[in-house]
Amino acid sequence: MALENQRGLPSDEQIIHDILAPMQRTTWRFWVFSGSLALIVAFGVFCFLFMQIKGFWVTGLSRPNMWALLIASFVFWIGLSHSGTLISAILRLTKAEWRRPVVRAAEAMTLFTIMVAGTFPIMHLGRAWLFYWLLPYPSERMIWPNFRSPLMWDFMAITTYLTGSTMYFYLPLIPDLATVRDRTSGWRKSVYTALTFGWRGSREQWERLERALAILAVTILPVAVSVHTIVSWDFAMAIAPPLWHTTVFGPYFVAGAIYSGLALVITVMAALRWVYGLDTYIRPEHFDKMGKILLTIALIWFYLWWADFLTNWYGRLPDERIALMQYLFGRFWPMSWGMLLFNAILPPICLSFTKFRRSIPAMIVLTFLINVGMYLERVLILVPSLTYKHFPYVWGGYWPSWVEWGIFFGAFAGFTFLYTVFSKLIPVVSIWEVREERLYVTEKRVGKVAFPAVALPMTGQEGGHG
Amino acid sequence: MDSNIASAPETGTHRWGMVVDLDKCTGCEACVVACHAENNIPIAGEDEVARGHLANWIRIERYWDGEYPDVKARFLPVLCQHCTHAPCEPVCPVYATYHNPEGLNAQIYNRCVGTRYCANNCPYDVRFFNWRDPHWPEPMRAMLNPDVTVRSRGVMEKCTFCIQRINAGKEQAAFEGRPLKDGEITPACAQSCPPDVLVFGDLNDPDSRVSQMAGDERRFQLLGELGTDPVVIYLKRLRE
Numbered sequence: 001m002a003l004e005n006q007r008g009l010p011s012d013e014q015i016i017h018d019i020l021a022p023m024q025r026t027t028w029r030f031w032v033f034s035g036s037l038a039l040i041v042a043f044g045v046f047c048f049l050f051m052q053i054k055g056f057w058v059t060g061l062s063r064p065n066m067w068a069l070l071i072a073s074f075v076f077w078i079g080l081s082h083s084g085t086l087i088s089a090i091l092r093l094t095k096a097e098w099r100r101p102v103v104r105a106a107e108a109m110t111l112f113t114i115m116v117a118g119t120f121p122i123m124h125l126g127r128a129w130l131f132y133w134l135l136p137y138p139s140e141r142m143i144w145p146n147f148r149s150p151l152m153w154d155f156m157a158i159t160t161y162l163t164g165s166t167m168y169f170y171l172p173l174i175p176d177l178a179t180v181r182d183r184t185s186g187w188r189k190s191v192y193t194a195l196t197f198g199w200r201g202s203r204e205q206w207e208r209l210e211r212a213l214a215i216l217a218v219t220i221l222p223v224a225v226s227v228h229t230i231v232s233w234d235f236a237m238a239i240a241p242p243l244w245h246t247t248v249f250g251p252y253f254v255a256g257a258i259y260s261g262l263a264l265v266i267t268v269m270a271a272l273r274w275v276y277g278l279d280t281y282i283r284p285e286h287f288d289k290m291g292k293i294l295l296t297i298a299l300i301w302f303y304l305w306w307a308d309f310l311t312n313w314y315g316r317l318p319d320e321r322i323a324l325m326q327y328l329f330g331r332f333w334p335m336s337w338g339m340l341l342f343n344a345i346l347p348p349i350c351l352s353f354t355k356f357r358r359s360i361p362a363m364i365v366l367t368f369l370i371n372v373g374m375y376l377e378r379v380l381i382l383v384p385s386l387t388y389k390h391f392p393y394v395w396g397g398y399w400p401s402w403v404e405w406g407i408f409f410g411a412f413a414g415f416t417f418l419y420t421v422f423s424k425l426i427p428v429v430s431i432w433e434v435r436e437e438r439l440y441v442t443e444k445r446v447g448k449v450a451f452p453a454v455a456l457p458m459t460g461q462e463g464g465h466g
Numbered sequence: 467m468d469s470n471i472a473s474a475p476e477t478g479t480h481r482w483g484m485v486v487d488l489d490k491c492t493g494c495e496a497c498v499v500a501c502h503a504e505n506n507i508p509i510a511g512e513d514e515v516a517r518g519h520l521a522n523w524i525r526i527e528r529y530w531d532g533e534y535p536d537v538k539a540r541f542l543p544v545l546c547q548h549c550t551h552a553p554c555e556p557v558c559p560v561y562a563t564y565h566n567p568e569g570l571n572a573q574i575y576n577r578c579v580g581t582r583y584c585a586n587n588c589p590y591d592v593r594f595f596n597w598r599d600p601h602w603p604e605p606m607r608a609m610l611n612p613d614v615t616v617r618s619r620g621v622m623e624k625c626t627f628c629i630q631r632i633n634a635g636k637e638q639a640a641f642e643g644r645p646l647k648d649g650e651i652t653p654a655c656a657q658s659c660p661p662d663v664l665v666f667g668d669l670n671d672p673d674s675r676v677s678q679m680a681g682d683e684r685r686f687q688l689l690g691e692l693g694t695d696p697v698v699i700y701l702k703r704l705r706e
Binding site: 052055057125133134143145234239389393 | 517518520525527528542556559578579580581582585586587588589590591595596598599618619622689692
């Protein structure tokens with residue numbers, strides 16, 4: 001019986017042993033896998049250098065399609081970065097006890113996706129070596145960046161989010177690093193000792209950690225929302241390309257970001273569970289709950305897409321109508337209908353069924369398709385609008401060149417590489433939070449059925465979040 | 467510093483503008499060629515032009531009107547409109563594009579980092595990216611205009627209203643100690659236009675030819691509904 005396995009979690013030592021196992025054993029598969037990833041990343045870096053040295057004529061960009069795959073990738077990766085911190089902060093604040101095995105994976109995902117995302121706007125600069133001109137540094141020529149430019153807002157928002165997410169990732173990591181420190185020796189011990197900043201696990205330190213996490217969880221939420229809103233403003237503030245200048249873009253982008261990010265969290269959970277055999281900690285009930293959140297956000301995303309679409313459709317402004325017709329029924333129809341199938345039609349149907357949500361292979365396939373759809377959505381925001389600007393004489397077209405594909409795949413490999421290496425250096429599941437969960441598990445009886453219920457003893461309420 | 471230049475009229479006294487009389491345009495594209503020669507615009511080659519990697523600071527858009535056999539070609543010369551409220555300016559994160567005191571939308575090549583945001587936000591698509599380092603077939607290198615910067619790969623460029631000619635004209639007038647005369651400064655496109663479609667001048671001078679023509683009842687601005695308020699004024703085509 002499935003419930004039987006969940007009764008009571010393993011002992012403290014068992015938890016530590018299970019979670020630290022990936023860090024202690026490294027198989028040849030790890031080296032082959034991460035080596036292949038590193039090769040793909042190296043090719044992506046080569047493509048970037050090639051593009052910068054030869055000039056952008058080696059890409060598929062042209063006038064008027066000045067932004068395309070790389071900026072779509074930027075928006076996509078920034079979007080992915082959203083859910084990790086956001087979902088972790090929301091679950092922490094709402095004291096959802098089931099979050100515990102999931103938060104570390106989610107926070108790490110945010111960190112690595114935002115690192116990948118941040119490289120795109122820099123790679124995409126015509127003269128990338130001058131990227132620091134976007135920084136408000138005290139220049140000897142007294143030239144400041146233009147704070148009226150949405151790109152500047154973007155730059156500020158992303159750096160803030162990166163800083164906040166790093167802190168939010170690192171703070172709850174400290175007790176676990178201390179656990180690792182206490183179980184290792186030699187130079188490794190020195191490294192982990194330095195990383196723990198003198199953590200001794202005293203009552204005072206725990207209280208400070210909890211307080212700091214509570215403050216960070218509250219402050220990171222508005223930052224997360226603002227980041228993707230500002231990314232949307234890169235487009236919404238522009239008047240020239242049709243379909244961009246719309247007020248719904250802010251919430252629409254935030255919803256899309258959470259949507260794709262949540263899908264990736266689920267994919268990553270499944271991958272960690274499979275690769276490192278963490279079945280005891282990442283369980284079907286977690287997929288079930290994440291699936292419910294995913295269902296909600298899928299509906300919100302589609303609602304906002306529809307609000308945007310209907311407004312443009314009904315308005316019948318000539319220039320916007322041309323772009324919209326091409327988007328839905330013209331040369332972009334396979335992409336737009338693919339997007340609608342993967343993001344608006346399949347997820348609400350599939351996720352309505354408990355059996356589907358609890359089936360991990362099914363969830364892997366669905367969350368992968370959602371992200372394919374979300375990538376298409378990013379491309380569709382850029383390409384049709386820029387292709388069909390005001391003058392038919394300069395209407396364009398776009399197909400990525402091998403250079404852009406190289407960077408595209410390099411980014412995916414880069415993220416996977418960072419995550420793989422990370423899983424060897426730090427515990428992928430939060431040990432202390434899982435241990436803490438054990439304290440709250442009680443056995444409940446309904447009739448003849450006994451099941452483990454997780455509830456905070458403080459609340460004194462029955463059932464609760466179990 | 468040359469004392470004559472120091473006594474040049476203060477900036478801000480001019481507001482450069484252009485009138486484009488669509489009734490006269492024959493679509494000969496002499497303006498395009500003249501602009502290329504004057505402003506050191508690189509030649510992309512047939513293949514790259516087909517891929518959209520071209521730069522024409524002024525272009526003649528050709529549209530067909532009517533059904534065969536009763537078809538008419540319509541020509542629309544489009545250059546930078548030097549919008550009074552230019553959408554390209556606020557979006558640049560490094561101030562590489564700005565409005566100069568004489569109403570020109572200016573591009574600072576060595577400040578540009580190449581985000582290409584300005585090009586996206588230009589409703590007229592008259593901003594050009596340098597897709598590669600500029601090159602010219604051998605004898606043509608000798609033709610480069612020494613008054614105009616050659617732009618490197620990775621930066622944006624656009625019509626300047628031949629700012630080198632504007633500066634030269636102002637300096638000449640200051641040297642001779644007299645005000646600028648109307649028609650003294652002519653951009654390359656206007657100079658080479660056989661039917662005199664393009665008329666350049668100072669919109670702040672009510673007696674200038676461009677001011678007079680800009681008051682014509684046929685006047686309109688390209689995409690006027692966007693509120694960019696261009697200083698390039700078009701005169702509607704009436705002739706069949």
